Amino acid sequence: MDKHIEQLVKIKVIHQKNIRSLTISLEQKRIDLDNITTFLSDYCARSGDEADYLFKVKHSLEMDRISIGNMLKDQNDALKIVSQLIKKYCNHEWIIDYIDIDVEKTDKITYCKICESSSL
Numbered sequence: 001m002d003k004h005i006e007q008l009v010k011i012k013v014i015h016q017k018n019i020r021s022l023t024i025s026l027e028q029k030r031i032d033l034d035n036i037t038t039f040l041s042d043y044c045a046r047s048g049d050e051a052d053y054l055f056k057v058k059h060s061l062e063m064d065r066i067s068i069g070n071m072l073k074d075q076n077d078a079l080k081i082v083s084q085l086i087k088k089y090c091n092h093e094w095i096i097d098y099i100d101i102d103v104e105k106t107d108k109i110t111y112c113k114i115c116e117s118s119s120l
């Protein structure tokens with residue numbers, strides 16, 4: 001495999017891994033925020049240090065969510081660029097494969113043996 005393309009494919013895999021873990025992390029922050037928002041609305045009759053603390057936690061979760069969202073956007077943009085570069089510079093070796101959708105239907109797919117891009 002071309003050394004240059006091999007490096008780009010490795011970088012692409014890193015972006016894909018980052019996107020997966022950032023997506024999970026963003027979903028967890030959303031759940032945490034929902035929980036704390038519910039808790040705070042049940043809690044509103046009381047105040048003081050505990051409420052202050054909970055508002056601080058909520059604020060920090062909101063900030064985390066924004067920064068994770070930005071990181072996710074950057075990773076998606078980077079993935080798009082690296083995928084375009086691979087598609088452009090790889091000396092593709094196309095493989096035609098058939099996958100069974102169900103007993104009656106088979107789909108034909110074409111992908112590159114080197115970079116795994118689809119021909120479409």
Ligand SMILES: [Zn+2]
Nearest residue numbers: 090092112115
């Ligand atoms: Zn290729």
